[in-house]
Amino acid sequence: MRVLVTGGTGYIGSTAVEILSKKGFEISILDDCSTGHADSVPTGVRFIQGSLLNKSDIATALHDVDAVMHFAGKSLVGESVEKPDLYHLVNVNGTRNLLDEMKNATVTKIVFSSSAATYGEPDVIPIPESASTNPTNPYGATKLAIDTMISRESQEQGISAASLRYFNVAGALKSDRGWLAERHNPETHLIPNVLRSTHANPVKIFGNDWPTADGTCIRDYVHVIDLIDAHIKALDSLTVGVHEIYNLGSGDGYSVRQVVAAAALAIGYEIPTIDSPRRAGDPAILIADINKAKVHLGWTPTRGINEMVADTLASFA
Numbered sequence: 079m080r081v082l083v084t085g086g087t088g089y090i091g092s093t094a095v096e097i098l099s100k101k102g103f104e105i106s107i108l109d110d111c112s113t114g115h116a117d118s119v120p121t122g123v124r125f126i127q128g129s130l131l132n133k134s135d136i137a138t139a140l141h142d143v144d145a146v147m148h149f150a151g152k153s154l155v156g157e158s159v160e161k162p163d164l165y166h167l168v169n170v171n172g173t174r175n176l177l178d179e180m181k182n183a184t185v186t187k188i189v190f191s192s193s194a195a196t197y198g199e200p201d202v203i204p205i206p207e208s209a210s211t212n213p214t215n216p217y218g219a220t221k222l223a224i225d226t227m228i229s230r231e232s233q234e235q236g237i238s239a240a241s242l243r244y245f246n247v248a249g250a251l252k253s254d255r256g257w258l259a260e261r262h263n264p265e266t267h268l269i270p271n272v273l274r275s276t277h278a279n280p281v282k283i284f285g286n287d288w289p290t291a292d293g294t295c296i297r298d299y300v301h302v303i304d305l306i307d308a309h310i311k312a313l314d315s316l317t318v319g320v321h322e323i324y325n326l327g328s329g330d331g332y333s334v335r336q337v338v339a340a341a342a343l344a345i346g347y348e349i350p351t352i353d354s355p356r357r358a359g360d361p362a363i364l365i366a367d368i369n370k371a372k373v374h375l376g377w378t379p380t381r382g383i384n385e386m387v388a389d390t391l392a393s394f395a
């Protein structure tokens with residue numbers, strides 16, 4: 079099968095390119111490298127350095143393609159609060175362009191990177207796909223707008239679609255070209271930041287008085303390799319005219335202090351931390367209900383927090 083991977087030079091997209099290529103998929107990448115890295119592209123893979131905001135770049139990238147995995151976009155919550163228009167432009171308008179060009183090219187299958195940020199403050203834990211969606215930041219609002227747009231597109235145009243709502247993606251994959259890992263700038267994700275923590279620049283713990291056992295927030299982490307496995311299963315299970323939504327996490331939660339402890343174990347010394355005030359809009363606990371992905375896709379994540387930490391640490395070497 080020939081798959082267009084948008085955002086294929088980013089953290090998760092480059093991991094998808096590597097795994098799909100090894101499994102014999104023919105890959106095209108569309109990425110403007112605004113937060114991605116062209117050096118992650120394997121030799122022999124078709125790479126269009128272009129934007130979702132340029133319809134002719136998308137049309138070129140869609141040439142001879144059977145399906146799209148759509149990872150490209152802006153994904154920093156804090157930045158989205160400062161620049162909501164940019165997030166709407168790239169994420170929502172960019173995806174509109176992609177769907178329009180898919181129609182022109184008669185490409186009818188899409189698997190989209192949605193987010194747990196669509197749910198906002200959860201009213202039930204673990205969070206099922208049926209939970210109410212009240213995003214608390216512009217980033218989550220763009221992901222929800224795209225999910226809604228894809229639902230309409232599948233009803234009206236008959237496309238086959240899946241939105242995968244990731245919780246916290248972590249870990250890394252070793253390739254012939256070195257480790258494919260998080261290279262975000264700024265890095266906002268906990269595991270790389272904990273592993274880079276120093277006495278001069280200790281990792282911040284936002285709030286130590288949450289209603290959890292150790293007072294720190296609890297989040298659900300999923301290894302990037304397990305996540306891509308779910309994408310392949312979702313692609314296999316697409317149905318004409320149907321848009322399915324699946325949560326992807328581990329179904330388990332880890333507090334910030336538990337992640338720090340796992341990192342300390344891996345790195346062999348105590349991680350410097352500093353207690354900081356709570357951040358506005360941070361829910362205390364976010365854990366995915368992953369039963370739908372388990373039952374419909376036959377997907378079970380197999381890599382735990384220690385492997386995510388160990389792979390991230392190995393990727394620093």
Ligand SMILES: NC(=O)c1ccc[n+]([C@@H]2O[C@H](COP(=O)([O-])OP(=O)(O)OC[C@H]3O[C@@H](n4cnc5c(N)ncnc54)[C@H](O)[C@@H]3O)[C@@H](O)[C@H]2O)c1
Pocket residue numbers: 084085086087088089090091108109110111112113114115128129130131148149150151152153168172191192193194243244245246247248262
């Ligand atoms: N990392 C996570 O924990 C997480 C959680 C939930 C959802 N997601 C979603 O997964 C996807 C991938 O996330 P990531 O962590 O790999 O981020 P990333 O920033 O590493 O990757 C995004 C890629 O999209 C590309 N891109 C941005 N704007 C573009 C444009 N206009 N045209 C073409 N390419 C463009 C970037 O250059 C980059 O390579 C994103 O859609 C993100 O919202 C990630």
